[in-house]
Amino acid sequence: MKIKTLFVSLIFLFFSGFTFAQDEEGSLLDLLEEEEVTTYASASFKTTLVVNLPSIENTHAGVLDFKIMHRFGYLNTGFYDLFGLDQATTRLAFVYGITDKIEVGFGRSTLNKNWDGFTKWRILWQSSGTKNMPVSLSLFANASYRSINYPDDDIRTIYPSSNFYYTFQALIARKFNENLTLQLMPSMVHRNLIDYPEEKNDVYSLGFSGRVKLSNRVSLNLEYFYSFPNQLASDIVNPLSIGVDLETGGHVFQLLLTNATGMVPDAVITETTGKWSKGDIRFGFNISRVFTIVDMEKQKVRKEKRKNS
Amino acid sequence: MKKIFLLIVVLSISGITSAQGKYFTRDGHIDFFSSTSVEDIKANNNKVTCILDAETGNIEFAVLMKAFEFKKALMEEHFNENYVESEKYPKSKFKGNIQNIDDIDFSKDGSYEVDVVGQLMIHGETNDVSAKGTINITEGNVKVFSEFQIVLEDYKIEIPGVVEDKIAKALLITIDATMKPFNR
Numbered sequence: 001m002k003i004k005t006l007f008v009s010l011i012f013l014f015f016s017g018f019t020f021a022q023d024e025e026g027s028l029l030d031l032l033e034e035e036e037v038t039t040y041a042s043a044s045f046k047t048t049l050v051v052n053l054p055s056i057e058n059t060h061a062g063v064l065d066f067k068i069m070h071r072f073g074y075l076n077t078g079f080y081d082l083f084g085l086d087q088a089t090t091r092l093a094f095v096y097g098i099t100d101k102i103e104v105g106f107g108r109s110t111l112n113k114n115w116d117g118f119t120k121w122r123i124l125w126q127s128s129g130t131k132n133m134p135v136s137l138s139l140f141a142n143a144s145y146r147s148i149n150y151p152d153d154d155i156r157t158i159y160p161s162s163n164f165y166y167t168f169q170a171l172i173a174r175k176f177n178e179n180l181t182l183q184l185m186p187s188m189v190h191r192n193l194i195d196y197p198e199e200k201n202d203v204y205s206l207g208f209s210g211r212v213k214l215s216n217r218v219s220l221n222l223e224y225f226y227s228f229p230n231q232l233a234s235d236i237v238n239p240l241s242i243g244v245d246l247e248t249g250g251h252v253f254q255l256l257l258t259n260a261t262g263m264v265p266d267a268v269i270t271e272t273t274g275k276w277s278k279g280d281i282r283f284g285f286n287i288s289r290v291f292t293i294v295d296m297e298k299q300k301v302r303k304e305k306r307k308n309s
Numbered sequence: 310m311k312k313i314f315l316l317i318v319v320l321s322i323s324g325i326t327s328a329q330g331k332y333f334t335r336d337g338h339i340d341f342f343s344s345t346s347v348e349d350i351k352a353n354n355n356k357v358t359c360i361l362d363a364e365t366g367n368i369e370f371a372v373l374m375k376a377f378e379f380k381k382a383l384m385e386e387h388f389n390e391n392y393v394e395s396e397k398y399p400k401s402k403f404k405g406n407i408q409n410i411d412d413i414d415f416s417k418d419g420s421y422e423v424d425v426v427g428q429l430m431i432h433g434e435t436n437d438v439s440a441k442g443t444i445n446i447t448e449g450n451v452k453v454f455s456e457f458q459i460v461l462e463d464y465k466i467e468i469p470g471v472v473e474d475k476i477a478k479a480l481l482i483t484i485d486a487t488m489k490p491f492n493r
Contacts, residue, residue: 027404028331028360028361028362028367028368029360029369029371029402030334030367031333031360031491032333032358032360033329035335035358037373039399040373042386042390043388043389043390060382060383060386061382062382063382063383100382137364178394178397180398196322216390216391216394217391217469218349247387247391248469248471248472249387249471249472249475250383290383292380292381292382292383295380295381296378296379296380296381296382296385297380
């Protein structure tokens with residue numbers, strides 16, 4: 001009995017296979033098994049900055065990104081200062097993608113005559129398909145040097161090393177769907193020199209940022225850093241920034257509102273004094289313009305050469 | 310019992326036979342070319358799946374949109390993100406028929422001009438297309454080649470004003486795929 005049932009089911013199986021092969025109405029492509037591929041999350045943010053601080057995105061390999069960042073004065077300064085437009089502080093930065101996973105850059109800010117150098121390394125890349133990875137992870141480090149002349153005071157001498165500030169961040173991001181990306185940023189800022197003894201040289205904070213795509217070329221961004229208590233002077237507040245990204249081919253324009261004055265990470269996280277509730281809000285913009293230095297065809301040729309040699 | 314065995318054998322053989330006369334590849338080539346006075350843009354895709362039924366002349370293509378490779382990385386990102394919306398519409402497909410399939414002798418080497426009509430689906434939009442192409446038979450392999458134009462507007466691929474003079478309204482598509490016999 002059992003053998004018979006087995007045979008019957010076998011026959012059915014063959015029949016069904018047979019019918020399938022004969023079915024000319026369906027798609028021929030169905031005959032081929034779907035090939036599994038790995039899809040990596042791309043364009044989680046429009047550019048390498050969310051508003052003031054880094055996003056999970058890297059500058060593509062062989063691409064140079066020139067950033068022009070501008071912050072105006074507080075909106076609450078009124079008509080006399082044209083709502084802050086009379087004042088401005090600037091940062092210029094160049095970022096280059098060595099590979100798709102490693103970028104390096106440097107910048108110069110008018111505030112504190114600050115020089116900064118930075119790098120971002122992609123450790124994990126969110127993907128689905130054959131390789132499944134729920135989040136992307138990058139490590140970011142920035143060293144900044146304030147070249148502005150501080151007068152020596154009676155209490156202490158200012159050494160060149162006193163003017164160095166360091167920021168280390170882990171960027172953990174997930175592109176939930178086409179429209180929503182969220183990012184978490186455990187961060188540490190080390191300051192060689194602090195103003196008051198009750199402040200800490202090492203400041204730990206947790207940043208949150210995200211973007212919502214409004215259309216294919218427009219997104220709304222949010223960025224907030226929470227510094228854990230008892231590390232900073234009492235007048236320091238957490239930076240909160242809102243931005244809109246407009247992408248037009250080779251440019252990304254970021255229009256933003258923020259309470260932060262600085263544009264280097266250490267200044268944004270540990271030196272923001274403006275209060276949103278009082279209207280200490282600055283209008284500002286970032287412009288990103290990319291230049292392809294080594295195009296992808298050349299990179300492919302180089303890679304193959306390296307493989308062969 | 311013996312009869313059943315025989316039946317199974319016959320059936321499985323017939324299954325194999327019926328699948329013969331089909332040809333396929335997974336690494337066919339498609340490129341598109343956009344030419345304007347400002348900029349020429351070309352993208353290549355070497356992971357095109359193609360299957361052809363030599364008996365009926367039915368031919369189908371499946372194209373993974375994220376597999377298109379551009380010269381500039383940002384173009385590739387924008388292509389997927391802004392123009393064809395690869396996350397929403399990961400694949401483009403063509404389902405068509407070679408009208409003069411009876412003229413082709415697949416058993417010996419030769420070259421044939423063919424007319425193909427069918428439906429092309431890109432960006433979730435389907436349009437009727439017809440194209441001329443050639444089929445080359447060499448040592449049992451079937452090489453298909455065709456060039457035709459598509460109009461971006463037909464597939465609801467929007468070109469914003471700022472890049473209007475950089476991207477052509479019609480693209481030249483080139484298909485080049487060598488297919489092997491398909492055995493199930």
